[in-house]
Amino acid sequence: MxxxxxxxxxxxxxxxxxxxxxxxxxxxxxxxxxxxxxxxxxxxxxxxxxxxxxxxxxxxxxxxxxxxxxxxxxxxxxxxxxxxxxxxxxxxxxxxxxxxxxxxxxxxxxxxxxxxxxxxxxxxxxxxxxxxxxxxxxxxxxxxxxxxxxxxxxxxxxxxxxxxxxxxxxxxxxxxxxxxxxxxxxxEATPLIAAMLDHGAFAVAAQLLGLTQRVLDAAIDYTSERKQFGKPIGAYQAVKHLLADVAIRYEFARPVVYRAACALATDDPQRALYVSHAKLAALSAAQLAARNAIQVHGAMGYTWELDLQIFVKRIWALAGSWGDATFHRERVASTLIDARMPIGPARTFELE
Known part of the structure; x- marks a missing residue:
């Protein structure tokens, strides 16, 4: 597909x-x-x-x-x-x-x-x-x-x-x-309320992806400009690792969110599983981005003057919107464990 x-x-x-x-x-x-x-x-x-x-x-x-x-x-x-x-x-x-x-x-x-x-x-x-x-x-x-x-x-x-x-x-x-x-x-309301939840959680997951990229961009810009011992701090391997970890987590979360979008667009019977997976993956990436971006900024990362705090606070606020991590873990577990749903790469999309 x-x-x-x-x-x-x-x-x-x-x-x-x-x-x-x-x-x-x-x-x-x-x-x-x-x-x-x-x-x-x-x-x-x-x-x-x-x-x-x-x-x-x-x-x-x-x-x-x-x-x-x-x-x-x-x-x-x-x-x-x-x-x-x-x-x-x-x-x-x-x-x-x-x-x-x-x-x-x-x-x-x-x-x-x-x-x-x-x-x-x-x-x-x-x-x-x-x-x-x-x-x-x-x-x-x-x-x-x-x-x-x-x-x-x-x-x-x-x-x-x-x-x-x-x-x-x-x-x-x-x-x-x-x-x-x-x-x-x-x-009558049961499927309607379920659809409200799934679309709301998906909207948050997709926004968290964007916020992850924004925070990562801010951290990259700062580490390119901020100098220590005569060179940008982004040249140091420890700082590179912090930002690389975020980039990797982001790239793993992105297809999960897109899969959830497809599940919603096609009204997949297992859309709740895909949406909860997307919320968890996107939240994990965003929270790591917020933590590492603040770390590479040092004490400046907490200040009101920097734009970084706008997007970090947004990540923190959206973490519990339309279900927190515990709620979505339980939804995933109930599908994979309790319902014994078959999983694996070959079943990401069922081919006709």
Missing amino acids: DFSFNEDQEALADTVRRYLMTELTPELIRELWETGTGRSEAGWAQLAAQGMTAVSVPEALGGLGMSAAEWALLAQTWGYFGGPDTLMDTSLVTVALLARLPASDWRDTLLAQIAAGNARVALGHSVNPYVADAHVAHVLLCERDGELHRVAPTACTRKAVESVDPSRRLFELQWTPNASTRIADAD
């Missing part, structure tokens, strides 16, 4: 990369930290104009009709530049969830609004103790006791929760479920 990205997918990712390089800079991220919402309305409108909010929305509703395969590159790029939660939760996870619901006026209207950049959605799942970006959401889709509910922001009370990453805006929500908010009962 050929799992290389085609020219259109690469071109889309490259276009987004060049756009974010100028429009989502560390300076802008720092400025947004000081605002009340931490979000930019103008920036969201620009993302919509670039087609980022419409990637997965069906063409009939104003979208591009693409799959999770395209998000493998796009979410990775979003992570590289330290983008906030709203885009992934709305344009990837929410759209995947809505696509599994029966067609209705409210569903189709919401999808069209997402594609046009006129709606942002916050998601509540039992695996996440707090809801991200509830303060800017036009609607909330929340799990409660195994059911799925559509909740208006005015029907909730929010309590802000501080995050290690100032870019994350987290809230503890209080709301009362009732028949008017319920969009799927326990039986």
Whole structure:
């Protein structure tokens, strides 16, 4: 099976990369930290104009009709530049969830609004103790006791929760479920909630890949410029080993994340296994990158002035988003051990 990205997918990712390089800079991220919402309305409108909010929305509703395969590159790029939660939760996870619901006026209207950049959605799942970006959401889709509910922001009370990453805006929500908010009962909601979790965990895994590359790039740049005893510290073998270890871990994680994207795009019956594997592999690479990058920077690595701290804090914050390492290890173990799933390189893709 050929799992290389085609020219259109690469071109889309490259276009987004060049756009974010100028429009989502560390300076802008720092400025947004000081605002009340931490979000930019103008920036969201620009993302919509670039087609980022419409990637997965069906063409009939104003979208591009693409799959999770395209998000493998796009979410990775979003992570590289330290983008906030709203885009992934709305344009990837929410759209995947809505696509599994029966067609209705409210569903189709919401999808069209997402594609046009006129709606942002916050998601509540039992695996996440707090809801991200509830303060800017036009609607909330929340799990409660195994059911799925559509909740208006005015029907909730929010309590802000501080995050290690100032870019994350987290809230503890209080709301009362009732028949008017319920969009799927326990039986109907089970596959929907599972899809929400899998797409959310995949989005985090792909972002962690991008963050790994960003932190590694920052460390390489610093070790090329910082001199000790008359030569760049990057010339010393011990420093080279620290960065090489990150590069190797990154290269091993990348195909695992791409395999998860394929599993989501094809709705593979074992997608939960591939997604959890991706989250674990990407998190391992990102945490190593954060630790080693701080080490090669020395005490400077902890300072507020360096951009490195923006992306390291993002890694730490995403570590527990959509399931921590323990949660995903248990999902992998339950599939491989309890279900006795056959494994091995020959079974990465089942050939017909």
